[in-house]
Amino acid sequence: MPVMTDPLDLLAVSALLTEEERDIRRTVREFLDDHARPHVAGWFEAATFPRELVPELGKLGLLGMHLDGYGCAGTSAVSYGLACLELEAVDSGLRSFVSVQGSLSMYSIHRWGSEEQKQEWLPRLAAGEAIGCFGLTEPDSGSDPGSMRTHAVRDGGDWVLDGSKMWITNGGLADVATVWARTDDGIRGFLVPRGTPGFTTTDVGHKLSLRASVTSALSLDGVRLPASAMLPQARGLRGPLSCLNEARFGILFGAVGAARDCLATALDYADTRVQFGRPISAFQLTQKKLADMAVSLNTAALLALHLGKLKDRGELRPEQVSVGKLNNVREAIAIARECRTILGGNGISGEYPPLRHAANLESVRTYEGTDEVHTLVIGETLTGRAAYR
Template structure:
């Protein structure tokens, strides 16, 4: 570098200059989602969280559809056809507002819509995807069962043929969007193996009681799905997949969004701690001027920006068709763990104020406790990586 070279100004909000990796279109999409979240979520989220409800979910879904955030990385059928990096940026901005909002979008687009888009018939795609992309139809994804979390291959929900129809019986648990969904993608054991079914939620025998008394993801609709002799026509089954690879590929797509989203919660907590440290005074000066506080801020900044850089790398691999499930596990394991630690450290900088809903930190921290274990627990992702490293399967 010559002596006359002029360095760009240092931006504390972009420590590594990661915005240099983004195109003008990427930045515009990020700005759109950030502005929407600032206008529609942030003014209300503390109240929604405290009450344990998401009262405007149908209106929010329509608005998210209008900005192209639902199924945004899918092609056709009213979907935006955005890149994986652009979808990741949207997830980061949504989770910077609240994990529950990002979960709404993830389940809609990366689970329910993705399953229909990848494994559905053309008729199923035409029937459901345009309305889901617009937010007119909310979808949910029924895989987890009351006693079957990390071992979905042992699911107890059954689908049996009765003439040309299918009859489904079983229960699913911890289902985001369940009680407000117009369509559910439900996975069940059949004589042929595990299959997915597109279930209109108004069909006889289907119910979705909402789960209350949660201490995490409180601004999110979570339900049980009950299927009691639910009768479906033959064409309700997803025709293009049989076996666990169906639901697991959907989960991998959703986990990718979590890799980005977790960094949104971390960024919100970190920025809150930085701002607070500049104004909170003890012993005659702002606490941000003390070495121990600066050490905390520096360590959080390093992990935050490393996590965002990792998300960028995985997004580029996904856009190139090179992203492996093991690499998604790497990203989810690292970024969610580090996001929780950033939230906890930020809370210490705010002291007692850190537990107040006046600030977002404790809300993010409790939400991330759910994100840590859904769509693959820490232990499952460790074992995925362990098998990849050794070639030995420790699951069984």
């Protein structure tokens, strides 16, 4: 029986992809193998995000790649998901950047912005000439965005924003922030360019997770914006929640990439690590671990692909995204931790990725909806009763 060299393909997942989707997957993987994988352990150790890669990601068409027009690639949802998978196979920080840039910042403008806002920002964001972030979460408002305190009031023809946002990926890098605020007309979104008086960012330090990513606090102190800064089509929580649903879709693919990288590492290590006169891959307990993880990984990959095909047909529902995000991130963390045990003491070294992936996935498990919130979304779908209200 031949050795399975790609644990992701135990169930022949690749056979379900189109030639174009496989080409995109291969192109992204090869680029990252050359430009990111050799350096990612150092970026994580130094808590540094490789900003120099941003224009290159733009040239590859990865920024807002599932959006149409304005310099965006307009690919299928499955292709976007596969790109997220390959990005997170290297590090969650890279996938987080692309998710926030495309599915939060750019999508908020593409879906809810004016034509003038789209023309001003989307081509630059797609090319990686500008960076965006998404300001929704606050220090006291995470899973309950409706309780946000940031507010905007009219002053003549302008809007004046006051408040703070927390745990904002790309915040310290962003040229423009989509900021959600409470108004007399409900929750509205505003585009806040860097350099606007009263708008400042402070990066979060001493992180134990997502270290190769910039996480920031946003402060808005009397930030004055023209009326044209408001996203005209978004009113209420439907605006920001639609953006989060886009980002969660990328996550459910990305988690598969992190898990795949861990399992590939464990398989290679188990085949070369010799104990008691033979490779540890020859022992029953190790094979059970590998088999269980391969089953979990491949079912997660099939779930992601199925949801991607639903999205491409315009049939994907929010609760289905919750199923994918909840399951795939949970399984990816379990796989990362189990792979670390196969590596033994070497598993705590930065030379090997499983523990880095496990640490990153702790953040992924929390953002864009915690396990608890997604569980309750599914529970409401099953029972018709909203337990979180």
